[in-house]
Amino acid sequence: MLRMTKQRAIILEELRKARTHPTADEIYSRVRLRLPRISLGTVYRNLDTLSKAGLIARLQCGGVAKRYDGCIESHCHVRCEVCGRVEDMDIAPSADLERNLSDKTSYRITGHRIEFTGVCPECDNAVASPNYGKGG
Amino acid sequence: MLRMTKQRAIILEELRKARTHPTADEIYSRVRLRLPRISLGTVYRNLDTLSKAGLIARLQCGGVAKRYDGCIESHCHVRCEVCGRVEDMDIAPSADLERNLSDKTSYRITGHRIEFTGVCPECDNAVASPNYGKGG
DNA sequence: CTTTGTGCAAACCGTTTGCATAGTT
DNA sequence: AACTATGCAAACGGTTTGCACAAAG
Numbered sequence: 001m002l003r004m005t006k007q008r009a010i011i012l013e014e015l016r017k018a019r020t021h022p023t024a025d026e027i028y029s030r031v032r033l034r035l036p037r038i039s040l041g042t043v044y045r046n047l048d049t050l051s052k053a054g055l056i057a058r059l060q061c062g063g064v065a066k067r068y069d070g071c072i073e074s075h076c077h078v079r080c081e082v083c084g085r086v087e088d089m090d091i092a093p094s095a096d097l098e099r100n101l102s103d104k105t106s107y108r109i110t111g112h113r114i115e116f117t118g119v120c121p122e123c124d125n126a127v128a129s130p131n132y133g134k135g136g
Numbered sequence: 137m138l139r140m141t142k143q144r145a146i147i148l149e150e151l152r153k154a155r156t157h158p159t160a161d162e163i164y165s166r167v168r169l170r171l172p173r174i175s176l177g178t179v180y181r182n183l184d185t186l187s188k189a190g191l192i193a194r195l196q197c198g199g200v201a202k203r204y205d206g207c208i209e210s211h212c213h214v215r216c217e218v219c220g221r222v223e224d225m226d227i228a229p230s231a232d233l234e235r236n237l238s239d240k241t242s243y244r245i246t247g248h249r250i251e252f253t254g255v256c257p258e259c260d261n262a263v264a265s266p267n268y269g270k271g272g
Numbered sequence: 273c274t275t276t277g278t279g280c281a282a283a284c285c286g287t288t289t290g291c292a293t294a295g296t297t
Numbered sequence: 298a299a300c301t302a303t304g305c306a307a308a309c310g311g312t313t314t315g316c317a318c319a320a321a322g
Contacts, residue, residue, distance in 0.1 A: 002301095003295085003296055003297070003300095003301060003302070004296085005295075005296070005301090005302060005303080006295095007302080007303075008302085012206070015204055015205075015206040016206035016207075017206075018206065019223070020221050020222065020223065021203040021204060021205050021213070021221075021222040021223070022203065022204060023201040023202065023203055023204075023286085024201065024202065024204070024286075024287080025201065025285095025286075027204065037303095037304075038303085038304080039303070039304045039305065039306095040286095040287090040304095041287090041288080041289080041303080041304070041305075041306090042302075042303055042304070044286090044287060044288070045288090045289095045302080045303085046302090047204055048288095049302095051204070056204055056205060056206055057204070057205040057207070058202055058203075058204055058205070059202065059203040059204065059205055059213065059222060066159065066160065066194055066195065066311085066312090067157040067158065067159055067194075067195040068151055068157060068158060068159075068160070068163065068183055068187070068192055068193070068194055068195065069151075069157050069192060069193040069194070069195055070148070070151040070152035070153075070154065070192055071152075071193070077157070077195065078241050078243045078245070080243065081246065085156055085157075086156065086157040086195060087155070087156070087157070087241070087243070089237075089240050089241050090240050090241075091240055097250070098252070101225075101252070104225050104226050104227055105214050105223070105225050105226075105252075105254070106256070106257045107214045107216065107223070107252070107254035107255060107256050107257070108254050108255045108260055109214070109252050109253070109254040110217065110253055110254050110255065111252070111253045111254075112250055112251065112252045112253065113250070113251050113253070114233070114248055114249070114250050115248065115249050115251075116234070116237070116241075116243070116245055116247070116248045117245070117246055117247045117248065117249070118241070118243035118244050118245040118246050118247075119243060119244045119246065120242070120243050121242045121243070124244055137275085137276080137321095137322075138276090139275090139276060139277070139320085139321055139322070140321085141276090141277060141278080141320075141321070142320095143277080143278075144277085159311085160311080160312080161310095161311080173278095173279075174278085174279080175278070175279045175280065175281095176279095176311095176312090177278080177279070177280075177281090177312090177313080177314080178277080178278055178279070180311090180312060180313070181277080181278085181313090181314095182277090184313095185277095201285085201286060201287090202286085202287090
C-alpha cells in the first residue's frame, strides 16, 4: 500500500505547483524550505515511487549514458524499451512540425527531435518464445 | 587546429562502422581491441572534440539530470538551449506519426516522444539586450 | 619547438542503496 | 504490531579534470 507521508505529500505538491520541470535536486531545495530535515535520498525514493504509481511523470530520455552516432545527417531514432539499444529510422524530422507554433509557445523554436520507442525484433522474439519465463 | 591522432582516427572509425549507437564505454571497449593502452578519458575527450567539430553526433537529450513532471497527461516539451529549462507545449503527440512505420523499421513501435528545442523569452531578451557581451 | 593530445588517477555529479530508527495504517 | 518510509552516509556509474609526459604539426 502506498502511504501518504508528509514528505511524499509535499514533494507531490511542490512538483505540481512547479511550472518548470524540476530536477530531483531542485525539488529537494524547494521541499527543504518546508521540511528542512528531509534527505535527498527520500526525494529520490519518492520520485521513483510516485512515478511508478503513475502520479507523476519522468521526462528522462532512455538510459543514463549518452550515446553517439557516426552519422550526422538528421534522422529519427527508435529505442528498444527492453534492451535499450538505439537504431536509426529512415525518416527525416519534418520541418512542418516547427511551423505555426507561435500560438503554442513563447519560445523561439530552433529544432525538434523525435524518438520512437518500441521493442526490437530480438527482444520481441524472446518474449514470444515458448521458453520465456521458464528458466530457473 | 584539430590533429588527427591514431586514437582519434580509430574512435571515429569504430563509431562510423558501428550500426548501434554506442555509449562512450562501448566505444572504449571496441577501440581497446586495437589500441590496448588507450584510456577512457581519451575516449571521452575525443567524443567531445569530434562532436564539437561536427564529425559525429550525440544522441543525448538535454542535460544530465532527469526532470520530473507533475502533469501526467501526454504533451510535448520545449527545452531552452541556453538555460536548459523545460516547459510544456500545448500539443498532444499525434498518433498518426506511429502509423505506417513498418517499412521503416523492424521494431514493434509502442510510442514516441517529441521534444522541441528553442530559446526561452528571457534568454532571448538577454541576447538581444544592448548590454549583452559588454560585461567582464 | 610549440601546441595539442595522451594516460593515469583523482574528483565530480546525479543517483542508488544499506542500515537503524521513526512513522503510518 | 506489522510494515513502509525516513535520514544519513557510503557506494555507485558515468563523466570530467589536473598533471606530467608524448606526439603532431
